[in-house]
Amino acid sequence: MNNLLRSTPLRAAAAVILAAILIIPQTGCGSNTGSEPYSKQSFFFDTTCQVSIYDMEEYSEEAADAAIESCFEDCRLYESLLSKTVEDSDIYKINHAGGKPVECDPITIDVIKKGLTYCSLTNGAFDITVGKATDLWDFHGENPKPPTKEELAEAMKYVDYEQIKIDDNTVTMGTKKGEIDLGGIAKGYIADRISEKLREQGVTSAIINLGGNVEVIGDKEGEPFKIGIEEPYSDQSGIIGSTPLTNGTIVTSGVYERYFEYDGVKYHHILDSKTGMPVDSDIVGVSIQAGAGHSVDCDGLSTSCLLLGYDKAKNLIGFMDGYQALFILKDGSVQTTGGFQFEASN
Numbered sequence: 001m002n003n004l005l006r007s008t009p010l011r012a013a014a015a016v017i018l019a020a021i022l023i024i025p026q027t028g029c030g031s032n033t034g035s036e037p038y039s040k041q042s043f044f045f046d047t048t049c050q051v052s053i054y055d056m057e058e059y060s061e062e063a064a065d066a067a068i069e070s071c072f073e074d075c076r077l078y079e080s081l082l083s084k085t086v087e088d089s090d091i092y093k094i095n096h097a098g099g100k101p102v103e104c105d106p107i108t109i110d111v112i113k114k115g116l117t118y119c120s121l122t123n124g125a126f127d128i129t130v131g132k133a134t135d136l137w138d139f140h141g142e143n144p145k146p147p148t149k150e151e152l153a154e155a156m157k158y159v160d161y162e163q164i165k166i167d168d169n170t171v172t173m174g175t176k177k178g179e180i181d182l183g184g185i186a187k188g189y190i191a192d193r194i195s196e197k198l199r200e201q202g203v204t205s206a207i208i209n210l211g212g213n214v215e216v217i218g219d220k221e222g223e224p225f226k227i228g229i230e231e232p233y234s235d236q237s238g239i240i241g242s243t244p245l246t247n248g249t250i251v252t253s254g255v256y257e258r259y260f261e262y263d264g265v266k267y268h269h270i271l272d273s274k275t276g277m278p279v280d281s282d283i284v285g286v287s288i289q290a291g292a293g294h295s296v297d298c299d300g301l302s303t304s305c306l307l308l309g310y311d312k313a314k315n316l317i318g319f320m321d322g323y324q325a326l327f328i329l330k331d332g333s334v335q336t337t338g339g340f341q342f343e344a345s346n
Helices: 061-082 090-095 106-121 149-158 186-200 295-308 310-319
Strands: 015-017 038-044 047-053 165-167 170-172 206-210 213-217 225-230 239-245 248-254 259-262 265-268 283-291 324-329 334-336
Touching: 038 061, 047 061, 047 186, 061 090, 061 106, 061 186, 106 165, 106 170, 106 186, 106 295, 186 206, 186 213, 186 248, 186 295, 213 225, 213 295, 225 248, 225 283, 239 248, 239 283, 248 295, 283 295, 283 310, 295 310, 295 324, 310 324
Parallel strands: none
Antiparallel strands: 015 225, 038 047, 047 206, 165 170, 206 213, 213 248, 225 239, 248 283, 259 265, 283 324, 324 334
């Protein structure tokens, strides 16, 4: 799954802002004139997170800085609640409670419920209880190798989203070793909350990029922002093309985001919820686009589509009102659903 809290910064930006559109200062601060944004970066969820405010003629640097820092404070809160690896987070407590009930923050409950929506929608292809299996895959190590069949078989005994029981703000796992991993849904939820907060503070033109989960407020001087789609397995973060975006969001998932090679075989991080192995899909990358405030759904849909494969994924997007998709297939072809505007690179 698109693991929120175990991603690597070098591969996290599956959807990248074109350099000509987004000015990324080295320290996040600097003098701004005209259309140049005020941008700041910080590090959360094991990835670089960036917020850029463009309407600087009406918004002072001091106000922009305060607004962005407020967003980063929220990111710290979300990480402290939703991280699978941060001790004392709600998710950590659930995963180490041995099947006992755990009282959680309402935010945690909201994200778990949203994750369960996509578990149900995909009949378990997307499963937020795959945490026991993801524990076995080390995409950070210097010499990673796949787990044994025996290890995976043991882990998969505890993967079943229907075991999660929610009673008001209390979460109970049906198995003592069941583990929740919100990596396929949480960054989208957070991007939506940050966008909402900036709008409440009067920001009318901005980009939020949480490791590839991109949400934009307004446009750039009357023209849509351009969002680049990463070329699979590109060592130079190359792009295959771009799409315009105004008051909207786009989220990309790809098997090339995190992977390692072992004995000549590539193992990627999108795990099959039935086997615990990297899913064998005819899709190598998928980008889901929608209106503002729907990054959480784009996040869930992007991972779900990769897991389902092209035919089922195309049908799923067709069933969802207001969402468009771009699929990069194994054969190198690019397929889009109606409404997704794509301009290929030369």
